[in-house]
Amino acid sequence: MANITPSDFLDLAALYAEYAAAVDAGDWERWVDLFADDCRYIVQPRENHERNLPLATLRLISKGMLKDRAYGIRETLFHDPYYQRHVVGIPRVLSIDASGTITAETNYTVFRTKLGELSTVFNVGRYLDTVVRTPDGLRFASRHCIYDSEMIPNAIIHPI
């Protein structure tokens, strides 16, 4: 693990907790807010990532695209309603540079609960992140969700 101060580590862990809370609450504006102005959000099968195949399940490469996705979830994508619940691991810090930019990764599991149904494992993988310091606190310059799950159970509508 890279040399990170306890204070920076706590800030990073708090960002992860905030992110999970936002996507589990369906607060898509808050989800967008947790990204830096110049940002990327990519959801990609592990096979594509490991074979350097560029296709992603979601490939949002600007804050504008994240806003469009938030609008899409609320207004244009018809889907079965569901809750999602993230269980996110402790950050593993890969590097931190002089400007305070952190690269880190952590494991995640997302459970899905449809109305009237049992909870099921929905998506499992790891986040590979670049996190920058902004006047508002730590924000994601990049969040790359690399999922092990070989099959998406029908559709991924909400952000992972």
Added chain:
Amino acid sequence: MNDAGIALQPESIWKSEGTHQVPFAAYTDAEIYQQELRKLFYANHWCYLGLEVEIPNVGDFRRTVVGERSVIMVRNKDGGVSAFENVCAHRGAQFCRERGGNAKGFHCPYHHWNYDLEGNLRGLPFRQGIRQEEQLHGGMPEDFSLKDNGLTKLRVATRGGVVFGSFDHDIESFEDFLGPTVLSYFDRIFNGRKLTLLGYNRQRIPGNWKLMQENIKDPYHPGLLHTWFVNFGLWRADNKTRLLMDAHKRHAVMVGVRSVAKPTADVTKGVASYKESMQLHDMRQLDIVPEPWWNGPTVTMLTLFPSLIIQQQVNSLSTRHIQPRGAGVFDFVWTHFGFEDDTAEMTERRLIQANLFGPSGYVSADDGEVIEFSQMGFDEKPWHRAVIEMGGRDTNEAETVASETLIRGMYAYWRKVMGI
């Protein structure tokens, strides 16, 4: 009306003439599904295996499926493509568990029977028996023939970089299977240029496999279900549309030309998904650049019965492989591709437009969702039937989005082949 339910026999599920009403049992009955595997996937039809670009070098292989049967496609020693079933000739073990790779041959981990890149049995341990005290003991019978004990081979057809296979070695040519109209739209995309592999998406959809064929033979829904299609004119009631079929009506092509102008009130009347005020924050998602080979259409959706959908929607291209896993569920595997002469900008454009498609896509995620809802309805009352009468009750080609003729055509063929 009494609607308390009735017991059904597979051969008597279809109560009406024609195909403008489809019995729910066609999507739920386990025996009908088994017959579909035998009559549609395992005989008389070319099924999708993959793209040649997935296996460029001798020995490259990739695991795929035909119906529910695991199949390996391999670049063989002659530079061609071989395909054989992933079931050991000895005890039936599915010997290859990797997704793909490069191999000199294949061997089964159980008793080490080994096969070459064409699926021929090359040898097996202790075939002559084991020498103990100067004597050979055991071994295979003297008349055991390696030649007669190879893997089950598929007949293979390749065209324009796409690989198809059939367990049925007496099948007609791939070109005859498609027929001239559908073939011309196939060749428009796969015109001999080398493809580039962009990657995969995989989803498991809890619905009958035919619902996905229907979804892409249904020009009626996209302008209603998919806001992005309506708002940005990609598939809308005012598009120039052609609904084409082969002579058997099993395959189809939906051809469209994008509408660039703002839709008139006539087009959006009653269409709740039209969002007049919707503005994208990042227009790169619709940075559409016409390509010379389009030659008119901005969208062509090909349904090759029973296993494949080929998509060109503006700059986004994919094959979508239908892999049935029972009457009520199928896997849907997307392979996105481009062309070798694409600029870096064009590749990036194809990747960004891919946000519209796949299991999270703006115009695809909800297709899987509504298919699941249909299957829920079918499962509850299999004695009932769906109504497929938009555009009439016939199976003629049409030039409007307000038509379900391609679905009726598919079921006319299905009834004939299935004897139902």
